[in-house]
Amino acid sequence: MRSSIINMNSKSPGNLLTVSNFDPMNFEYNAQVFNAYVCSASKFIQMLISIKAKTPNSFKKLIADFKLSDPQKIYSLPYRIASETYVWSFQYRMLNFILFTNDKLFKISLSDSDKCSFCGTYSEDLYHLFFNCSTVRAFWNRFTVWWANLCGENLSLTLKDIIIGLLHRTDVLNYLITLGKITIWESRKNNISPNFRLFLHKVRTKQEVEKTIAIKNRKLRDFYKRWEPLL
Numbered sequence: 001m002r003s004s005i006i007n008m009n010s011k012s013p014g015n016l017l018t019v020s021n022f023d024p025m026n027f028e029y030n031a032q033v034f035n036a037y038v039c040s041a042s043k044f045i046q047m048l049i050s051i052k053a054k055t056p057n058s059f060k061k062l063i064a065d066f067k068l069s070d071p072q073k074i075y076s077l078p079y080r081i082a083s084e085t086y087v088w089s090f091q092y093r094m095l096n097f098i099l100f101t102n103d104k105l106f107k108i109s110l111s112d113s114d115k116c117s118f119c120g121t122y123s124e125d126l127y128h129l130f131f132n133c134s135t136v137r138a139f140w141n142r143f144t145v146w147w148a149n150l151c152g153e154n155l156s157l158t159l160k161d162i163i164i165g166l167l168h169r170t171d172v173l174n175y176l177i178t179l180g181k182i183t184i185w186e187s188r189k190n191n192i193s194p195n196f197r198l199f200l201h202k203v204r205t206k207q208e209v210e211k212t213i214a215i216k217n218r219k220l221r222d223f224y225k226r227w228e229p230l231l
């Protein structure tokens, strides 16, 4: 099914190389290059609808795994917490199990092993890579300590909180969790352990960009409200 969306069966060795180093933000989609960093919102939504129609099983899996009663909310969450297309794209791929973890790459013979890129012990599926792996747990533990120091709230993050987000929250926390997941994914790609300093750098950069935009749009009050715990 995925091969109809993303060109992974191409006879071109160059394309095979692209898939083995798959970048969820920039890939070949229906014989065209899809770059989430630069595409327009309408093009992105068109792509989402197209993929959604082709992936009912992943949707069912998510509902079953997390006993979701209102699954539509989980798909709208990324649009409420972030304005960047690549953040939407990343979260959408996570929710549809189309991030190319080693268990998937191994099944289609694009990896020699299905083992986790971080611990090297367990099969690298989505839940292991982003939550169950001991290396990743250390990252999230650091995240919760960092958050507690910022605003005095002791978080107890579950697998559901990491994969889907905290649906009842309207503050910046869900955005920060998503940046954490993107940090984990980028660390995997760069063959390094999840790097908390890289995450903090990412947060600071995002904060500065949003502040610049807020000043330009005269919406500084909204900016301060959103980033309050970090200011």
Ligand SMILES: [Zn+2]
Pocket: 116, 117, 118, 119, 120, 121, 122, 128, 132, 133, 134, 135
């Ligand atoms: Zn692991």
